[in-house]
Structure formats: C-alpha cells, structure tokens
Amino acid sequence: MAKKEYTFPTDLFYDGKNHMWLKKDGDNHILVGIDAIGLDTLGDLAYITLKPKGTEVKKGESIGTLEAAKMTGDIFAPVSGKIISINNACVENPGIVNEDQYNKGWLVSIEATEWENENNQLISGENLQPWIEAEIHRMETQGFDA
Amino acid sequence: MHWRLICDENVSASFGLAADEVLTKHIGQGKSIPVLRLYSYKNYSALVGRFQEVESELNVDFCRKKEIAINRRPTGGGAIFMGEDQLGIAMCIPGKSDDNYGRARELMGHFSEGIINGLNSIGVPAQFRRKNDIEVNGKKIAGLGIYRDNSGGLLFHSSLLVDMDIEMMLNVLNTPFEKISDKEVDTVSKRITTVFKETNSHINMAEMRKCIAGGFKSSLNISLSESSFAETEKREIAILEKEKYAQQDWIYQTPQVKDAIGTAKLKTEKGLLDIRLTLAGQQIKALFIRGDFFAGENAVADLEGSFRWHSTNQQKIELTLDKVYKLRKNELASLPLGALKKAITLALNRARVLEKKQSSEPYGCFVTPGGRVHV
Numbered sequence: 001m002a003k004k005e006y007t008f009p010t011d012l013f014y015d016g017k018n019h020m021w022l023k024k025d026g027d028n029h030i031l032v033g034i035d036a037i038g039l040d041t042l043g044d045l046a047y048i049t050l051k052p053k054g055t056e057v058k059k060g061e062s063i064g065t066l067e068a069a070k071m072t073g074d075i076f077a078p079v080s081g082k083i084i085s086i087n088n089a090c091v092e093n094p095g096i097v098n099e100d101q102y103n104k105g106w107l108v109s110i111e112a113t114e115w116e117n118e119n120n121q122l123i124s125g126e127n128l129q130p131w132i133e134a135e136i137h138r139m140e141t142q143g144f145d146a
Numbered sequence: 147m148h149w150r151l152i153c154d155e156n157v158s159a160s161f162g163l164a165a166d167e168v169l170t171k172h173i174g175q176g177k178s179i180p181v182l183r184l185y186s187y188k189n190y191s192a193l194v195g196r197f198q199e200v201e202s203e204l205n206v207d208f209c210r211k212k213e214i215a216i217n218r219r220p221t222g223g224g225a226i227f228m229g230e231d232q233l234g235i236a237m238c239i240p241g242k243s244d245d246n247y248g249r250a251r252e253l254m255g256h257f258s259e260g261i262i263n264g265l266n267s268i269g270v271p272a273q274f275r276r277k278n279d280i281e282v283n284g285k286k287i288a289g290l291g292i293y294r295d296n297s298g299g300l301l302f303h304s305s306l307l308v309d310m311d312i313e314m315m316l317n318v319l320n321t322p323f324e325k326i327s328d329k330e331v332d333t334v335s336k337r338i339t340t341v342f343k344e345t346n347s348h349i350n351m352a353e354m355r356k357c358i359a360g361g362f363k364s365s366l367n368i369s370l371s372e373s374s375f376a377e378t379e380k381r382e383i384a385i386l387e388k389e390k391y392a393q394q395d396w397i398y399q400t401p402q403v404k405d406a407i408g409t410a411k412l413k414t415e416k417g418l419l420d421i422r423l424t425l426a427g428q429q430i431k432a433l434f435i436r437g438d439f440f441a442g443e444n445a446v447a448d449l450e451g452s453f454r455w456h457s458t459n460q461q462k463i464e465l466t467l468d469k470v471y472k473l474r475k476n477e478l479a480s481l482p483l484g485a486l487k488k489a490i491t492l493a494l495n496r497a498r499v500l501e502k503k504q505s506s507e508p509y510g511c512f513v514t515p516g517g518r519v520h521v
Binding site: 043044045046047048049061062065067068069070071072073074076091092093094096098099 | 195196197220221222268277278291292294295296401403404426428429431455457481
C-alpha cells in the first residue's frame with residue numbers, strides 16, 4: 001500500500017490530542033483548524049456547526065460539532081479564551097476544510113486568555129517532526145484505512 | 147478484558163438514545179467498564195441522523211397519525227426506521243485520552259467484525275463496506291455510525307435489519323416514490339436484505355442477540371456479563387431524556403448546510419435510466435438508480451452502496467464505476483457504463499445548482515435517496 005503523506009506547516013502549533021492546528025498573531029489571537037491527520041481520520045466533512053462569536057471556552061471544551069464520513073462529534077478548543085470570529089464559509093461549505101485546511105479552512109479565531117500556561121502543551125518547532133513520525137507510525141500500525 | 151452486556155427490548159426512542167449517550171459518557175469519565183448494548187425499539191421509531199432535517203427526511207404527518215416516535219441520533223448518516231424487528235447495537239468504549247482519532251479508526255474495524263462474525267455464525271455471508279455499512283452480496287443489512295462524546299467516550303452504533311416491514315418503512319421515510327405500490331416495495335426489497343431473508347428462517351431476537359454477542363466476544367477477545375442499568379445511570383438517562391431527547395429544539399433543529407438532490411433521466415439503447423443523487427457539501431451521500439433496464443438487483447445495490455459517502459471528484463466517480471463494472475460485468479451488461487457516468491454527472495451538477503439555492507432534500511439510511519424531485 002502506498003505510504004500516505006501529510007502536510008504540517010512548520011510555522012503552526014498543533015494540539016496533539018485532538019489534531020487541531022493553531023496560528024498565533026501578536027495579539028494572542030489564535031486561528032484554529034483541523035490538521036492533516038485529523039482530517040484524514042475523519043474523512044470528508046459534511047456538516048460543521050460552530051459556537052457563536054463571543055462564546056468563552058476552556059481548553060478541551062466544545063467549540064462546535066461536525067459530521068464527517070467516519071464519525072460525528074465535538075470540535076475541541078485547543079486553548080482557553082473567547083471566540084472572536086467564526087468562519088461561516090466553512091459552515092456553509094465544509095468541503096473548504098477538505099480542500100484548503102490550513103488557509104481558507106480555518107474554523108474559529110480565539111482570543112487566548114491563558115496562552116502562557118497552555119502553549120507548552122502544544123507541539124511546535126523541533127518537536128514537530130518526531131511527533132508527526134510517531135503519529136504516522138501509529139496510524140499505519142493501528143489505523144483503520146476505510 | 148471484561149465488558150457489560152445490557153439487553154433491553156421495546157424501548158422508547160428518547161430512552162434508547164439517552165441510554166446510549168449516558169453509557170458513553172460514563173465510560174468516557176471512567177465510571178463504567180465498556181458496554182455492549184443489544185436492544186430494540188418499540189414499534190415504531192423514526193430516527194434521523196445528527197445533522198438531518200426531520201421534515202425533509204420523514205413523512206411527519208404519517209408518523210403522527212400512526213403514533214410513530216420521531217427523534218434525532220447523535221450519530222450521523224441517514225434516517226433509520228426502528229422497531230421490534232431491528233436490532234440496535236451500541237458499543238460504548240473509552241477513547242484513549244491521548245488518542246481520540248486513531249482509536250476510533252482502529253475500533254471501527256473491530257466493531258464491524260463483531261457484527262460480521264455474529265452474522266457469519268448463522269450462515270449470513272456479511273462483509274464490511276467502506277465506509278459505514280455492512281452488506282451481504284452488495285445489499286445493505288446494517289448501517290454503522292460513530293459518535294465521539296466530549297467526555298472522551300466513543301459510541302459505535304449499528305442498526306441491523308433482522309426483518310423489515312418495507313411498506314411501513316417507505317411510508318415513514320420520505321422516498322423518491324410518488325406512491326407506495328407493490329412495485330416500489332418490490333424494488334426496495336431487492337436492494338436491501340435482512341437476516342430472515344438471508345437465513346430463510348425466523349430467528350428470534352434472543353437468539354439474534356446471542357449470536358451478535360458471540361461475534362463481539364470472539365472478534366474483540368472479551369468476556370461479557372449480563373448487566374442492567376445502575377441506579378445512577380437510570381437517573382441520568384431520565385434527566386437526559388427530559389432535557390434533550392424529549393425536547394423539540396433537539397429533534398426539530400435545522401441544519402445550516404442542507405442536502406441537495408439532483409436527478410437525471412437518460413434514454414439508452416437498453417432502456418430508460420433514472421438517477422437520483424443526494425449531495426451534502428462535497429460528498430455524495432446517496433445514489434438511487436432506477437429504470438426499465440434489466441440488471442441484477444445485487445449489482446445495482448452494489449453500485450448504490452459504492453456511492454454512499456463518496457467523493458464528488460469526477461475521476462474518483464469513474465474509478466468506482468469502473469471497479470464495480472469490472473466485478474459485475476455480466477450483471478450490468480444491460481446498464482451501459484457510459485450512460486450511467488453521464489447520468490451521474492448530470493445529476494451531480496443539478497444537485498450543485500440546488501445546493502447553492504440552499505435546497506434541502508431527504509434521503510434515508512436504507513432507502514436512498516428520498517424526497518421530492520426538483521429538477
């Protein structure tokens with residue numbers, strides 16, 4: 001079987017537990033989306049709902065729900081803070097996430113309130129490559145390729 | 147590993163759904179060991195998928211007239227019709243805390259294996275079909291769904307057709323048919339199958355549960371001990387029923403992305419070809435093929451099954467068609483491949499136009515797709 005290849009931009013942070021990506025700007029505004037392995041596992045997305053702008057969330061709490069080819073479930077906040085923007089284009093056409101997950105496929109923007117405490121739980125920089133390799137190995141040995 | 151086995155019968159729609167969710171949550175929170183629940187609903191319950199629209203999927207007036215319960219599952223997929231002859235199978239397990247995604251993928255295979263082993267043990271040659279079905283020679287016999295609870299618990303759910311009152315089901319679900327006559331019942335009857343049909347016998351539900359439990363024991367290498375709901379579980383189920391599954395806001399919620407149906411009719415040298423396709427975003431959720439050509443019903447069911455949750459990418463569509471035609475060349479000899487490709491493309495394009503207009507149309511889990519025709 002051909003080996004799968006996944007794209008993980010190196011300028012992003014990753015939530016290893018839930019396979020979300022995070023992009024931070026100078027004002028602690030965090031763009032959030034689903035990373036390549038997360039999306040591969042879910043399959044193509046059919047529906048997304050997102051909590052409204054202004055909602056305050058704790059890390060690990062639901063920021064919305066999704067239905068993909070392989071499961072339904074919550075989308076989890078990778079950091080604590082307030083949702084300051086949601087990507088309605090993706091709600092209206094979840095296929096955007098499958099087509100361009102790291103750019104047009106962002107889901108929400110969160111104004112992080114505990115970035116200093118929470119960012120060390122995220123994966124980035126020199127930890128990125130070993131984590132990706134471990135995840136791919138895990139997927140190849142445990143994953144169910146439907 | 148040791149699991150609980152909970153068997154219950156004739157449950158209400160709201161209780162059945164709330165019980166699955168509470169068990170999943172308890173397991174995610176570490177309050178319970180994994181559970182295999184084998185149960186049946188009261189005659190009858192119509193359950194739409196997580197993001198479906200009730201009015202599009204179901205004949206609500208008919209359901210009200212016949213006192214058929216309507217509710218919404220936490221799992222995705224199409225509307226299902228449940229009663230005393232359909233076995234609900236719920237496997238509630240913990241999602242490893244560091245492994246929410248991979249765990250689900252790994253276990254989806256095991257989950258379907260449990261059901262398949264159980265069916266094989268009574269002579270039903272069932273097999274898994276990507277992505278969410280179990281079939282027998284191309285005909286769907288069970289649907290599968292996964293729900294990941296925010297506690298970390300995972301619910302794998304299946305509805306297994308032990309038997310089915312096709313006419314009643316067609317009246318409950320919105321279907322492509324203008325009227326439900328013997329012809330329509332016969333068409334659907336040939337596209338799906340049941341345990342009764344495959345075994346040519348009337349296995350009772352107790353035996354059915356025993357064989358499915360046995361299938362899980364061997365495929366997951368687990369032991370099962372019969373259990374019932376704990377008092378705390380009963381209390382939480384009652385609360386969840388009241389606060390969620392009995393609430394009109396939950397049952398009748400409206401999805402932001404609505405399914406769109408595209409149709410196409412083509413005259414071919416072998417007869418009329420009539421295609422209905424349901425589109426959700428970038429996914430073909432269902433394809434229904436009718437016409438007056440003479441093709442094997444198993445092969446047509448196989449074609450339809452191949453397009454549940456299928457990409458809309460033209461190349462992938464053609465690859466899938468080529469693959470099925472290669473396997474079932476003789477059975478599909480009277481259904482010209484070129485015409486089918488053309489009809490699917492046409493129906494897909496029409497569905498895309500409708501999608502842009504925010505049209506909403508239904509399909510059912512076993513009768514796909516349904517609803518009124520707009521193009």
